[in-house]
Amino acid sequence: MTQASATPAFRYRAFISYSHQDKSWAAWLHKALEAYVIPRRLVGQTTAVGVTPARFAPVFRDRDELASATDLGHKVNEALAQSECLVVICSPRSAVSHWVNQEVLAFKRLGRSERIFCLIVDGEPGASDQPGREAEECFALALRHQLTANGALGEERTEPIAADVRPGKDGKSNAKLKLIAGMLDVGFDALKRRELQRHIRRVVALATVAVMVMTVTTVLAIAAVIARNAAVAASHAAERRQKQAEDLVDFILGDLNDKLAQVSRLDIMEAVDNQAMNYFQSLPTGDVTEEALAQRIKALEKIGSVRLDQGHLPAAMASYQAALKLAVPLAAAAPANTSRQLACAEVSAFIGMTHWRQGELDAAQQSFVAAQTLLHRAHLLTPDEPQLRFQLATIDNNIGHVLEARGQLDEALVQYRSMLQLMQQLAPTQPGNAEWMSSLGSAYNNIGRLALMRGELAVAVAHYATDDAIESALTARDPKDASQRDSTLTVRAILGRTQALTGDLKNGMERLQQAVDIATQLKPIDPSNTDFQEHAALYATQLARLRRLSGDLRAANALTVQALATFATLTRQAPANIGWRREFAEAQLEQAAQSRAAGRIDASRMQASAALRVLDPLLARQPEDRATLLATAGARLSLAAVDDAPTARPLREDALHAMQTVKNGRGDPRLLALQVDALLALGRTAEAQPLIRQLWNSGYRDAALVQVLQRERIDYPVNAAFQQELLAASGDSQRK
Incomplete structure (x- = not known):
């Protein structure tokens, strides 16, 4: 007899035990388990608990199943005996629940202790052993102790298998998968990997269908307008069709775009948003409602953001400016409408970001201040609106960057501290809001960067480490979010290179290597996402420097060749992006240093000269930008190191003069x-x-x-x- 055939057949896949006060969690888990479709490649596999089914249903939830039962105890025991697993919703309420304790005890007496799984929703495991914290205990007594031979609870302790949805722990998605993996006796990593693959396929398929539906909807909308004009009787049907079209557009510009952003499918996002614009353009001029205008603004903003992420700065600016042209009159017509003020401010901020990437500091600051003015005005009317406060924190961040690039470090610090204060107030109110938590991490990062400029290395490392912990926790919560993984690799690299400045070369190289590895993994997900390409090249350059300084010239050279190829492509694609041009020059400088270390003096001279030709105009344009100043001074010193003495001396003196005249x-x-x-x-x-x-x-x-x-x-x-x-x-x- 095979193991699978020896496994008894159960009526229920699982029995959910919970306190009545946790019924919302029980309802969520019940629905999540029964709705879960097990990955096709796992179905039919034989495990220690039997053959893996296609669905995890039915699941027994006692408060639903037993609502009309007269003999409650008998029915519960009967259901427990017919259940393959027991899942306990663990909280301080369930820990003191008589029913929960009895259900766990009864299931253990059936000889199936190893088939008990826990979902922690509140409280603290083991708190009953800590004086003064007993009320926080989340495990029922029967969960914490093993049975004796006669079926009574003994003194020997046991640690239940648990998933955890408390803030900062597994999160709902991972907790659900942990429970299912345990109950099916399959590896969590395998289940998670297949779930991620399925999620990406589902989003891509959904996007494809959405594009098709959007095309059909455009035709329907036109037909609806014609029908409405044809007869009064048909007008209601036409309006209903147009409302359906608008609802679909809302979904496309909202939930669908968010899901596509998480898997970084810029190509599909662009196609979807373009279809939305086709719909808007199909509407007659006299038929455009305020709702349609608001949707058009959102679509133009989404298209601009895709183009921004692709590095197409002029095209992004065109989309944003078209959106602003519609948003300004809408916001002006309804000054008390918070959502309109937010929409207008957000578009203005995106225009500022595009100016920023083009090195146009005056224009960037003007756009950011315009957004800030709108937000402050709206904040006076609705001071407790959290999204308004979050946008104010974002604008503080943006204005701080402009001031920092101008060398106004004290003024930038005021903006960054304001951002940190706002996010310290906001983030704890919604710990599940990844965008807010990431913004809190960015606030620490900003202040850490200014601490480095003041020579406070320990403070800088501490703030970068705080940001790294926040971003890493967010990535662990949702590993399939490519955008979040990109944020994590960025701060990981910043922390690593700063540790190297303190002499910790080992940890510095380790963290930079992690950043390069993550960026390399992200690039194939969406080859059109230029952020992934830039970060892979930038941090490869920085890692190459540390490899060279540690004596590994071969590894350094391989990293730099890769970085140079990427930056050459990026700068050809977007010559207006001054950040990419500076980083390209930094990669050329690293190549020059490697050539000098290998004794290739002529090559080193040529590479340093090429870098300096790029950097000099950038420094003239932004003389206070710290990264550009450091790179330009480094280029002069690098060229001086391989030039004849008469030429080398003025190069060094010029570099020295530029550094000594820094104001802040x-x-x-x-x-x-x-x-x-x-x-x-x-x-x-x-x-x-x-x-x-x-x-x-x-x-x-x-x-x-x-x-x-x-x-x-x-x-x-x-x-x-x-x-x-x-x-x-x-x-x-x-x-x-």
């Missing part, structure tokens, strides 16, 4: 280290000594600086006090 953030250790490099090469050791001391006090220990000082025979020991400060700051970040 002069304590930036990266800036100081480049000045030390230039001064020592110019033979001005006495001038370099105070800067070296300042760098040592800040804890800066980048491998490039250490190598320069060793070459000059300058002592630069590890700063033990800073290492303690760094350790303490890291501990503080973990407690946030």
